[in-house]
Amino acid sequence: MATGFPIDRRALLAGAMALPVTAHAAALPGSGGDDAAFWHDVAAQYDVTREVIQLENGNWGMMARPVLRSYEQAVERVNRDTSYYARRGMVREVIAARDALAAALGVPAEEVAFTRNATEALKTLILGYNRLKTGDAVLYADLDYDSMQACMESLATRRGAAVVRIALPEPATRQSIIDVYAAAMDANPRLRLILLTHLSHRTGLVVPVREIAAMARARGIDTIVDAAHSWGQLDFALADLDCDFVGLNCHKWLGAPLGVGALHVRRRALAAIDRDPANDATDRDTLQARIHTGTLDFAAQLTVPAALTFQQAIGAKRRADRLSALRNQWVIRARQIPGIEILTPDDPSLHGGITAFRIAGKTSVADNIAIAAKLLERHRIFTVHRVGPAKGACVRVTPALFNSMTDMDALAAALPDLIA
The missing domain is CATH 3.40.640.10 (Type I PLP-dependent aspartate aminotransferase-like (Major domain))
Structure with missing residues (x-):
């Protein structure tokens, strides 16, 4: 997303609520946007539920705290x-x-x-x-x-x-x-x-x-x-x-x-x-x-x-890199699990943060409702099933800026249980 505004990368707010500035104000070279200290500060601006690991952020996005305050006003x-x-x-x-x-x-x-x-x-x-x-x-x-x-x-x-x-x-x-x-x-x-x-x-x-x-x-x-x-x-x-x-x-x-x-x-x-x-x-x-x-x-x-x-303070490329890095964190491991089919290509020009998976042979709507339910009930990971692809239904994973690499590792660790 190109912008018409200068981006202040040392603050997530202008004239409202400043994001804590860390020594890691710029993404590390080759880190894919995974600068833990910076992204911890970003995540701290979201009041996300602790009931589950929220990996269904495609319905609508959460307002960051300063945006919510602006809306309330x-x-x-x-x-x-x-x-x-x-x-x-x-x-x-x-x-x-x-x-x-x-x-x-x-x-x-x-x-x-x-x-x-x-x-x-x-x-x-x-x-x-x-x-x-x-x-x-x-x-x-x-x-x-x-x-x-x-x-x-x-x-x-x-x-x-x-x-x-x-x-x-x-x-x-x-x-x-x-x-x-x-x-x-x-x-x-x-x-x-x-x-x-x-x-x-x-x-x-x-x-x-x-x-x-x-x-x-x-x-x-x-x-x-x-x-x-x-x-x-x-x-x-x-x-x-x-x-x-x-x-x-x-x-x-x-x-x-x-x-x-x-x-x-x-x-x-x-x-x-x-x-x-x-x-x-x-x-x-x-x-x-x-x-x-x-x-x-x-x-x-x-x-x-x-x-x-708020978003311009993060920067468009940095945000896109972070969402892609969250996606890759679980997808790389998932591709090594027999029976897990990743529907979205690894070519970086063909994906963002959203990626769907399917268990081999499980293509019905009922199958994928059950898979998403199992992730939630056994592992407290919230995803959603999707229908419509010509080859069958699937489960969609949608990380957001408040998610951590630990969240994505939890998903990857839970996938073998779905097959068992």
Whole structure:
């Protein structure tokens, strides 16, 4: 995640709660971000449950303590001043928060709008996309998010489109992923729209979006990108994807309050997305005109700058390296255990922190519910089963910045018991 702000690596707060500074302010060379003293200080900013080892952080992210305090203050003000605040300055502050987010994403402010989550952003893009003609085709993959798959399927009745579904390779390589999309483009000459999930919520597989989108663009095909799990987990800017349409979350890896997502549409492509019919037809033709949420949690949006400040003090690359190092800590050991299948490649360009595993032959939903339950009941390790991959269900492991290498070692040590 490239940012538009200077990063103070010796503090996790600016003007609020300073993180203790240690002699290990910079990651050790070759440490993969595993500087124990620094990350201990980071973890200390999260009030995480002690009931379990929490390795299911993909649903939403935890606010760090200073972000939570900022949110509490915003809630207090919105609750106290209500419309007196809303009609006399709150909108300016929400716009300023939007501008700060756009700067962090590395795109012009008018190309970003707040939504309540990535699902709402992507629903706006998919259902509002107006370049389809009857008989055109749209494409999505087995690892895409369920709600987005449903939106793509609905284009058959909404737009008269032919819907194409593909399965991504397992195990995957960078080239094999590109090849399966290229083959789908070759097989469907009327393909006009592709949904790409940058980092899958099911297995953690990272798709080479830029390369696939470039192939699509050369054939006159548009690409909508689901970046709900990639932005803040991986180190990139939106410009690196080179795509016109992106939906993302702020309450996952950025660690903002629940109920904040964002929509990005390049200015040149704005006309391809319909205006929301609930908006006044006389309103200016902006990206905001494509969304109509009604009254929402304004305090959550107002807290986004605090979340950005906290994460920028850590640094995008350092954060991505740490999440990858946590992942590798258990995966390297797990690959040596007979009967454990790791679904996500070790190629660092194809994974972040999320990785899924499967016990050989255990592909049903019931099997994987039972595996996750066994991890919780016997080892106090909380994970979640996932369905959808073409080769069967799996268990997803999602570490966060408050997790330790000891947590990951505990998972690796528990895996043989699952097979027994």
